[in-house]
Amino acid sequence: xxxxxxxxxxxxxxxxxxxxxxxxxxxxxxxxxxxxxxxxxxxxxxxxxxxxxxxxxxxxxxxxxxxxxxxxxxxxxxxxxxxxxxxxxxxxxxxxxxxxxxxxxxxxxxxxxxxxxxxxxxxxxxxxxxxxxxxxxxxxxxxxxxxxxxxxxxxxxxxxxxxxxxxxxxxxxxxxxxxxxxxxxxxxxx
Amino acid sequence: xxxxxxxxxxxxxxxxxxxxxxxxxxxxxxxxxxxxxxxxxxxxxxxxxxxxxxxxxxxxxxxxxxxxxxxxxxxxxxxxxxxxxxxxxxxxxxxxxxxxxxxxxxxxxxxxxxxxxxxxxxxxxxxxxxxxxxxxxxxxxxxxxxxxxxxxxxxxxxxxxxxxxxxxxxxxxxxxxxxxxxxxxxxxxxxxxxxxxxxxxxxxxxxxxxxxxxxxxxxxxxxxxxxxxxxxxxxxxxxxxxxxxxxxxxxxxxxxxxxxxxxxxxxxx
Numbered sequence: 252x253x254x255x256x257x258x259x260x261x262x263x264x265x266x267x268x269x270x271x272x273x274x275x276x277x278x279x280x281x282x283x284x285x286x287x288x289x290x291x292x293x294x295x296x297x298x299x300x301x302x303x304x305x306x307x308x309x310x311x312x313x314x315x316x317x318x319x320x321x322x323x324x325x326x327x328x329x330x331x332x333x334x335x336x337x338x339x340x341x342x343x344x345x346x347x348x349x350x351x352x353x354x355x356x357x358x359x360x361x362x363x364x365x366x367x368x369x370x371x372x373x374x375x376x377x378x379x380x381x382x383x384x385x386x387x388x389x390x391x392x393x394x395x396x397x398x399x400x401x402x403x404x405x406x407x408x409x410x411x412x413x414x415x416x417x418x419x420x421x422x423x424x425x426x427x428x429x430x431x432x433x434x435x436x437x438x439x440x441x
Numbered sequence: 442x443x444x445x446x447x448x449x450x451x452x453x454x455x456x457x458x459x460x461x462x463x464x465x466x467x468x469x470x471x472x473x474x475x476x477x478x479x480x481x482x483x484x485x486x487x488x489x490x491x492x493x494x495x496x497x498x499x500x501x502x503x504x505x506x507x508x509x510x511x512x513x514x515x516x517x518x519x520x521x522x523x524x525x526x527x528x529x530x531x532x533x534x535x536x537x538x539x540x541x542x543x544x545x546x547x548x549x550x551x552x553x554x555x556x557x558x559x560x561x562x563x564x565x566x567x568x569x570x571x572x573x574x575x576x577x578x579x580x581x582x583x584x585x586x587x588x589x590x591x592x593x594x595x596x597x598x599x600x601x602x603x604x605x606x607x608x609x610x611x612x613x614x615x616x617x618x619x620x621x622x623x624x625x626x627x628x629x630x631x632x633x634x635x636x637x638x639x640x641x642x643x644x645x646x647x648x649x650x651x652x653x654x655x656x657x658x659x660x661x662x663x664x665x666x667x668x669x670x671x672x673x674x675x676x677x678x679x680x681x682x683x684x685x686x687x688x689x690x691x692x693x694x695x696x697x698x699x700x701x702x703x704x705x706x707x708x709x710x
Binding site: 284285286287288289290311313317318319321323355359360374376378381408410411414417418420421422425426428429430431432 | 459461462463464465466467468469470471505506507508510511534535537538539540543547565566567
């Protein structure tokens with residue numbers, strides 16, 4: 252199972268990198284609050300010419316006070332399919348799907364549970380690696396040198412979805428989706 | 442314009458204080474987590490007026506089966522004879538904060554007090570911190586009607602079988618001293634004959650049970666983990682052994698403690 256997960260993770264990354272190299276036109280800098288990838292997270296990314304396909308690599312942390320200490324890295328793919336309103340420099344992209352994989356770094360988390368302590372498949376899931384899906388809604392402001400993208404993002408992950416699936420009568424969508432707020436700066440390549 | 446900016450700031454602060462903002466599925470606590478519920482429930486048990494008989498509903502291993510945990514809550518709520526509920530551990534599956542919150546919010550719908558034991562699944566990820574914060578310490582006792590209830594961590598495998606779990610020093614201290622009780626009820630997740638118990642500690646543990654039982658008779662030895670409902674007298678030490686079965690198997694055990702001893706009912710719901 253370990254190799255299966257690694258393969259899946261690497262194919263996502265590989266697909267992402269190839270896609271970027273083909274049409275790399277913009278660079279992204281991101282800062283985000285919450286959204287299941289850290290109390291605060293930040294990172295860099297690249298987007299295609301139109302800025303519609305965005306790849307980011309982010310690092311996030313949770314301080315002890317907020318339920319950590321935790322460190323995690325995240326690869327996120329965002330697609331911005333359409334805008335519905337434009338007023339001068341402002342435009343609104345109402346719903347933009349995201350998928351991301353996040354990995355907790357640190358000794359207390361590993362890709363899979365230790366086989367020293369447990370038989371294979373005693374605990375079958377990965378404690379460190381989570382797969383998330385979600386969507387954000389974004390306000391874009393065009394500037395001279397960059398586009399500023401303010402977004403509110405909702406996501407859920409593999410563990411929550413399977414739990415929800417088994418307990419639909421006792422759980423609501425509020426148990427499934429969690430939010431983050433962020434800002435991205437998209438810079439055109441010179 | 443200034444007013445509009447002010448509204449935005451207030452809106453952002455409101456959103457940021459909202460429960461739906463998650464930092465990490467593996468985070469151990471958040472600002473909204475329940476606080477040491479076992480302790481407040483124990484206080485409630487101690488302060489409640491004693492009746493002729495004390496009735497416990499024993500359940501456990503609910504994992505992620507919230508539908509059946511809800512059915513259990515309804516069933517127990519409909520029985521006014523039940524004084525309080527004991528959950529024998531594995532309240533969660535992956536030790537995640539959200540799983541603790543989901544399960545605890547269902548247990549809070551009980552119209553009686555409940556006490557939750559620490560299970561091996563509850564220790565995964567940062568679950569031990571979450572349990573400590575939301576429910577309390579992993580080893581604790583209380584006395585009600587001259588019965589000492591002893592809850593302890595017996596999840597040896599999770600600590601690598603290093604001879605420290607269960608904490609026999611603590612158990613010795615709690616069970617072989619004090620004069621404010623006449624009987625004992627012991628509750629832990631992994632039973633001592635199971636391969637997930639630290640079997641190196643088994644001889645000392647059995648000796649302890651023997652010593653305690655001859656000083657202050659053990660009314661019941663309660664565990665979970667095995668997901669099966671059995672109530673029997675153990676051939677190796679003559680103790681009444683209770684395994685309530687998992688919530689998923691829709692069974693629990695009612696233990697009735699009266700002046701003339703204990704009896705039990707196996708319940709299917």
